[in-house]
Amino acid sequence: MLDGRGLIRRRAGARLWLSGLWLALFVLAAVLAPLISPQDPLAQDLMLERLPPAWMAGSEPGYWLGTDSLGRDVLTRIIYGAQVALAVALVAGLATCLIGSALGLVAGFYRGWADRIISRIVDIWMAFPPVLFAILLIAVLGTGLSSVILAIVIIDWTRFCRVVRAETLNQSKMDYVHSAKVAGFTRLRTLLSEILPNVLPTIVALLTLEMGIAIIVEAILSFVNLSISTDQSTWGGMIAEGRTSIHQAWWVLVFPLIALFFTVLSFAQFGEGLRERFDPVLR
Amino acid sequence: MSGFLEIRGLSARLAGTGQRLLRSVDISLPAGSVRGLVGESGAGKSMIGKAVLGVLPKAVEIVEGEILLDEQDLLKVPPAERRRLIGAKAALIPQDPLTALNPSRRIGPQITDRLVDILGWEKARAASRALEVLVEVSIPEPERVMRLYPHELSGGMRQRILIASAFAAEPKLIVADEPTTALDVTVQKQILKLISQLQARHGTALLFVTHDLGVVSKVCDTLSVLYAGKVVEDTTVQRFFAAPQHPYSQALLAATPRHTDPAASLQPVPQAVIDAAMAEVAADDAAWRPQGGAHG
Ligand SMILES: Nc1ncnc2c1ncn2[C@@H]1O[C@H](COP(=O)(O)OP(=O)(O)OP(=O)(O)O)[C@@H](O)[C@H]1O
Ligand SMILES: [Mg+2]
Numbered sequence: 001m002l003d004g005r006g007l008i009r010r011r012a013g014a015r016l017w018l019s020g021l022w023l024a025l026f027v028l029a030a031v032l033a034p035l036i037s038p039q040d041p042l043a044q045d046l047m048l049e050r051l052p053p054a055w056m057a058g059s060e061p062g063y064w065l066g067t068d069s070l071g072r073d074v075l076t077r078i079i080y081g082a083q084v085a086l087a088v089a090l091v092a093g094l095a096t097c098l099i100g101s102a103l104g105l106v107a108g109f110y111r112g113w114a115d116r117i118i119s120r121i122v123d124i125w126m127a128f129p130p131v132l133f134a135i136l137l138i139a140v141l142g143t144g145l146s147s148v149i150l151a152i153v154i155i156d157w158t159r160f161c162r163v164v165r166a167e168t169l170n171q172s173k174m175d176y177v178h179s180a181k182v183a184g185f186t187r188l189r190t191l192l193s194e195i196l197p198n199v200l201p202t203i204v205a206l207l208t209l210e211m212g213i214a215i216i217v218e219a220i221l222s223f224v225n226l227s228i229s230t231d232q233s234t235w236g237g238m239i240a241e242g243r244t245s246i247h248q249a250w251w252v253l254v255f256p257l258i259a260l261f262f263t264v265l266s267f268a269q270f271g272e273g274l275r276e277r278f279d280p281v282l283r
Numbered sequence: 284m285s286g287f288l289e290i291r292g293l294s295a296r297l298a299g300t301g302q303r304l305l306r307s308v309d310i311s312l313p314a315g316s317v318r319g320l321v322g323e324s325g326a327g328k329s330m331i332g333k334a335v336l337g338v339l340p341k342a343v344e345i346v347e348g349e350i351l352l353d354e355q356d357l358l359k360v361p362p363a364e365r366r367r368l369i370g371a372k373a374a375l376i377p378q379d380p381l382t383a384l385n386p387s388r389r390i391g392p393q394i395t396d397r398l399v400d401i402l403g404w405e406k407a408r409a410a411s412r413a414l415e416v417l418v419e420v421s422i423p424e425p426e427r428v429m430r431l432y433p434h435e436l437s438g439g440m441r442q443r444i445l446i447a448s449a450f451a452a453e454p455k456l457i458v459a460d461e462p463t464t465a466l467d468v469t470v471q472k473q474i475l476k477l478i479s480q481l482q483a484r485h486g487t488a489l490l491f492v493t494h495d496l497g498v499v500s501k502v503c504d505t506l507s508v509l510y511a512g513k514v515v516e517d518t519t520v521q522r523f524f525a526a527p528q529h530p531y532s533q534a535l536l537a538a539t540p541r542h543t544d545p546a547a548s549l550q551p552v553p554q555a556v557i558d559a560a561m562a563e564v565a566a567d568d569a570a571w572r573p574q575g576g577a578h579g
Binding site: 175178181182183184185189194200201279 | 379
């Protein structure tokens with residue numbers, strides 16, 4: 001039977017599979033970069049500069065998406081750029097998630113002074129414009145991948161904290177929490193095994209979203225040359241370079257942009273899909 | 284005679300404002316008997332149940348009195364010991380089956396967790412006990428139901444599961460706070476009958492919070508009529524329905540539809556009766572001195 005709910009479930013399934021497929025490709029590309037890249041990511045060859053993609057006139061075999069103004073293979077650099085993106089997504093995403101969620105759970109469940117302190121800090125944090133905050137932090141921490149990751153964590157934990165706190169607060173009012181108290185379970189046990197499972201779908205959705213955001217932030221910082229050294233391939237760095245030669249070689253800009261776009265989109269969609277699939281209340 | 288649950292001179296107030304919520308409440312509940320707590324909304328019925336189960340809201344403080352559960356004063360033992368005592372001897376049948384089960388956990392562990400983690404039962408014993416009580420509340424295919432999530436079950440089924448869960452550890456006392464108000468009228472009757480049956484079979488003392496005198500007449504042995512946190516009448520069900528003593532009780536009874544004569548016109552509680560009850564409570568307040576825990 002094809003009722004409304006079935007339709008929604010099928011759409012949710014497609015969303016999950018398509019985004020999952022892209023993310024799987026992304027992870028494989030990052031992990032297997034040295035094996036699958038057609039060229040050396042750093043090899044410059046001025047004879048091969050600004051070659052167009054394979055389907056256009058004047059292309060060279062082996063350079064599927066063309067080359068940049070230094071003659072480096074665009075596809076290879078996108079594949080190596082996935083390494084940086086994946087590292088940032090995983091490390092920054094997970095660290096942000098852990099810190100923000102833990103503080104949100106504590107604030108929402110225990111209330112009292114812990115909540116007052118945490119909520120006040122979050123309010124102050126949110127008053128800073130995030131991109132400016134990031135650039136300021138990098139100026140203090142110095143450039144480099146670990147500084148970028150640290151900056152993302154320092155800035156974005158509030159995103160988790162606020163949402164998780166609100167959700168925990170909601171759940172704490174439910175009768176099942178009351179029943180757990182009557183039964184004699186400790187507060188910590190109630191938080192971890194009664195409330196956390198109900199907040200987890202939200203945390204997972206936020207986590208995947210955050211992974212996408214981390215990739216964008218890294219790209220922005222690369223774009224303004226505040227991330228890692230320029231000879232390492234990053235999508236943001238490629239976009240910055242591509243921008244200068246957009247009229248002669250649009251592919252240098254467009255292909256890393258497409259990779260960035262689909263990856264960030266897939267993270268968000270994957271999280272939403274997971275939530276729809278695994279949240280027993282929505283299901 | 285001394286009951287399994289003895290509440291003596293229990294007074295509670297709203298912290299900060301000093302507004303009294305319970306006024307020297309005395310309630311005695313012998314083992315295996317059922318007492319109804321009736322009264323209008325806000326009278327303090329739920330508050331008494333929460334005090335007994337040790338889950339009063341933070342804003343409410345107990346000023347004086349005793350709550351003796353199996354001869355131990357819950358207000359005199361340290362909190363951890365109190366939690367253990369209540370967890371071992373008492374249980375709750377909650378009002379709203381929709382939120383009283385954890386939506387993201389399967390039914391089985393929600394029944395057995397307490398047996399295993401709090402009461403220290405073997406896992407296998409807890410599981411077989413859960414099956415047993417689910418059968419007792421007429422849940423079809425209990426093995427399958429244990430693996431389901433709450434949202435896969437109807438409201439009536441969920442309330443049966445909550446009842447099963449309350450009886451699982453053979454508590455000596457169960458507090459039921461309006462256990463049927465959230466349900467369909469047709470389901471209400473079945474659930475009431477079920478609670479009655481299980482209570483009688485297990486010899487559990489039952490504190491039954493309700494605002495429905497019809498329910499009281501079916502389920503309870505004795506009842507306490509509450510008005511503004513004060514017990515205005517403490518009597519048996521027979522005596523109450525034959526001849527209520529307090530004017531407020533009389534008015535409450537007159538305001539209740541009778542199953543024998545549903546067409547009889549209902550009298551709302553007259554203003555004069557409310558005024559008199561208010562005056563009584565005010566006089567009571569004027570005479571009351573908090574006595575710092577003890578009572579005399
Ligand atoms: N969390 C709370 N904080 C402060 N006051 C409360 C709180 N909960 C209840 N009260 C007050 O305590 C009084 C008794 O409330 P209680 O819930 O016991 O009423 P009740 O008799 O159960 O009513 P109902 O039939 O509506 O459930 C009410 O005046 C109510 O406003
Ligand atoms: Mg109530």
